[in-house]
Amino acid sequence: MTTPRHAFYENDEKLILEIFDKGVDASKVEITFKSRSFTYKNGEKTLNLEPLQGQIDPDKSAYDVRSVKVEVTFVKLVPGRWGQLVGDSPDPLTNVPSTSTAPPPEFAPPTKRAQRKNWDGITQKILEEDKSLTSDQDPNVGGDATVNEFFQKLYADADEDTRRAMLKSYTESGGTTLSTNWAEVGKAPVEVKPPEGSEWKKWGA
Structure with missing residues (x-):
């Protein structure tokens, strides 16, 4: 041979x-x-x-x-390249993962759609926090400082419709109402709503 x-x-x-x-x-x-x-x-x-x-x-x-x-x-x-005809290298297929044992692919969690802020809820929450303080605890409670700070905080982050609603309601109500709902506020003039037990009068009347 x-x-x-x-x-x-x-x-x-x-x-x-x-x-x-x-x-x-x-x-x-x-x-x-x-x-x-x-x-x-x-x-x-x-x-x-x-x-x-x-x-x-x-x-x-x-x-x-x-x-x-x-x-x-x-x-x-x-x-792939062998480099030589014969060799004692392990069977290349033993290194190929089986489809039955391969871990399932990872999926990114679905992205949440941006949600419109509930400005009315935020307004109510801040008003309630202000009410929880007394004049002894905070001399600005019920004063212009608190109102201005609250108004500026909401106005800075609000969209165009929310800002229009805030300006219109606050101005037309003489500062007694602050609404962020333009769909409601834009329909008609905002009425003056003085605190319970008080009477609204124009300046100089």
């Missing part, structure tokens, strides 16, 4: 093996492809490659008998 001279070249998808066997009779050539082995026989000439450096697809691999050589095409199951 003799081993014919051979050489190879490759890319990521295929490896081409050239077996130099001049005057070979195609009818006498025996070639066997397996996932990790290859065998070539022609009379007294035998080439056995096992284990192959990588795994091949036996069904897609093929050979072509020519006048001075036999050209064998190995189709790789896992793309």
Whole structure:
């Protein structure tokens, strides 16, 4: 038994093996492809490659008998360069994760849609906080300082309709009403609503 001279070249998808066997009779050539082995026989000439450096697809691999050589095409199951024909490296497919055991893909939580601020609720909350203080605790309670600070705080962060509602309601009610609802305030003049137990009078009346 003799081993014919051979050489190879490759890319990521295929490896081409050239077996130099001049005057070979195609009818006498025996070639066997397996996932990790290859065998070539022609009379007294035998080439056995096992284990192959990588795994091949036996069904897609093929050979072509020519006048001075036999050209064998190995189709790789896992793309990549081997660097050599045989080797004891582990089966490349063992490093490919199974689709059944792969963790499910992570999905980003859905983005919440921007919500319109409930300005009426904020207004009520701040008014209630102001009412919880007495004049002994805060000398500005019920005074202009508290009203101005509260008005400026809401006005700075409000949208255009909310600002229009605040200005109209506060101005037309003589400072007794502060509304952020333009749909309601824009329909008609805002009435004066003095505190319970008091009477509203125009200046100088």
